[in-house]
Amino acid sequence: MGASASASAMDTGSGVHVFTLVALLLIGPLLACAWLSVRQTALVSCAALALAVAASLGHGVPPGADTALRLGGLLLGCALTVYAAHRRTSLESALDSAREVARITQRVIMRPISRDLSGTHVCTRYVSAAPESTLGGDLYDVAMTPFGLRILVGDVRGHDLEALRLTAATLTAFREVAYTAPDLPAVVTGLDKRLAPELGPEDFVTALLAEFAPGEVRLVNCGHPAPVRSGRRAELLEPAVPSPPLGLHPDPPQYRVRLQPGDRLLLHTDGLTEARAPDGTPFPLLPEVTRALREPLPDDALHRLHTSVLAHTTGGAPYDDLTLVLCQATEVTSPVPVS
Known part of the structure; x- marks a missing residue:
C-alpha cells in the first residue's frame, strides 16, 4: 500500500x-x-x-x-x-x-532648384541627416509674385509624418499668401493665421522670408537662423528686433539689405549653424561659408559647403537635416536707396 x-x-x-x-x-x-x-x-x-x-x-x-x-x-x-x-x-x-x-512626397516637396528667376539665380540643396532616418522638418519654396521674387526657408518643429504634414501646410499657406500680400510682414501675418488651426500647443515653424528687388533684398525673420551675405566678406544679417516663430503670433519688422554686384545671399536651416564635430566644436560658419562661396558656380559653392560640413562632423552623432538656398544677382541693376 x-x-x-x-x-x-x-x-x-x-x-x-x-x-x-x-x-x-x-x-x-x-x-x-x-x-x-x-x-x-x-x-x-x-x-x-x-x-x-x-x-x-x-x-x-x-x-x-x-x-x-x-x-x-x-x-x-x-x-x-x-x-x-x-x-x-x-x-x-x-x-x-x-x-x-x-519620403518620396518630401523629396517632391523639396524639389531641387537651379535656375534664373527674375534676375536672380537660385540654387538649393537639401540633405537629410541620414537616408534611413525619420523625416525632417526643413522646408523651402520660391514664388515669382507681382512684388518680385519671394523665397521662404523654414523649419518645422519635430520629425516624422507629423512634421511632413506641417511642412505641407506651411508651403500651401505660403503659396496662398505670397502672391497677394503687399509686403513680407503681411505674408507672415497670413502664414501665422492659416497655420494656427494646424499647429498643436507645442508646435511652431521658424521661417525666413526674402523678397528681391533691384540692388537689395528685403527680409523678415521669425526665429530662424540669420542668412549670410557674402561679398568682400561674409556677414550674418541678423534682424535688429528678434521675433518668435510662426505659431507664436510673430510681428517681425522688415529690414532691407543692399546687394552689391557679385554679392551672394545664403539662406539656410540650423543644420548648418548647429553642426558639431565629435568633440563638440561648432562648425566655423563664416570662414567656411567665405571659402565655399568663392567657387565661381553657385551649385559648386553649395557642394563645397556641404562637403565642409560633412568633414567637420565626421565621426560624430548625425547632425540635423541641412537646407541651403543660395541666391546671386544675374543682372546688374541700379541700387534702390535703403532706408
Missing part, C-alpha cells in the same frame, strides 16, 4: 514538473513573435511543441485529460504567437510603406 502511494506521488510530481515545463516552453514562441519573422516564429513554436511531447513521454506521464489540456493550451498559445507575428510584420510593412511614400 505504501509503495503504491509512493509511486503515485512520484507520478504526480513528474506530471507537475512536466506541466511547468510545458508552460515555460511558451516563452520561446512569445519572444519569437515579438522579434522574428512569421516563419521563424512557427519554427520556434514547432520546436516548443516537440519538446513538450518529448518531456511528457520521457517522464512517463500517462495520457489523460490534464495532459491533453496542457498540450492543447501550448498548441493554442503557439498558434496565437504565429498569428501575432503575422500581424506585427504586416503592420511594420504597412508603416514602412507609409514612411517610404512620405
Whole structure:
C-alpha cells in the first residue's frame, strides 16, 4: 500500500514538473513573435511543441485529460504567437510603406532648384541627416509674385509624418499668401493665421522670408537662423528686433539689405549653424561659408559647403537635416536707396 502511494506521488510530481515545463516552453514562441519573422516564429513554436511531447513521454506521464489540456493550451498559445507575428510584420510593412511614400512626397516637396528667376539665380540643396532616418522638418519654396521674387526657408518643429504634414501646410499657406500680400510682414501675418488651426500647443515653424528687388533684398525673420551675405566678406544679417516663430503670433519688422554686384545671399536651416564635430566644436560658419562661396558656380559653392560640413562632423552623432538656398544677382541693376 505504501509503495503504491509512493509511486503515485512520484507520478504526480513528474506530471507537475512536466506541466511547468510545458508552460515555460511558451516563452520561446512569445519572444519569437515579438522579434522574428512569421516563419521563424512557427519554427520556434514547432520546436516548443516537440519538446513538450518529448518531456511528457520521457517522464512517463500517462495520457489523460490534464495532459491533453496542457498540450492543447501550448498548441493554442503557439498558434496565437504565429498569428501575432503575422500581424506585427504586416503592420511594420504597412508603416514602412507609409514612411517610404512620405519620403518620396518630401523629396517632391523639396524639389531641387537651379535656375534664373527674375534676375536672380537660385540654387538649393537639401540633405537629410541620414537616408534611413525619420523625416525632417526643413522646408523651402520660391514664388515669382507681382512684388518680385519671394523665397521662404523654414523649419518645422519635430520629425516624422507629423512634421511632413506641417511642412505641407506651411508651403500651401505660403503659396496662398505670397502672391497677394503687399509686403513680407503681411505674408507672415497670413502664414501665422492659416497655420494656427494646424499647429498643436507645442508646435511652431521658424521661417525666413526674402523678397528681391533691384540692388537689395528685403527680409523678415521669425526665429530662424540669420542668412549670410557674402561679398568682400561674409556677414550674418541678423534682424535688429528678434521675433518668435510662426505659431507664436510673430510681428517681425522688415529690414532691407543692399546687394552689391557679385554679392551672394545664403539662406539656410540650423543644420548648418548647429553642426558639431565629435568633440563638440561648432562648425566655423563664416570662414567656411567665405571659402565655399568663392567657387565661381553657385551649385559648386553649395557642394563645397556641404562637403565642409560633412568633414567637420565626421565621426560624430548625425547632425540635423541641412537646407541651403543660395541666391546671386544675374543682372546688374541700379541700387534702390535703403532706408
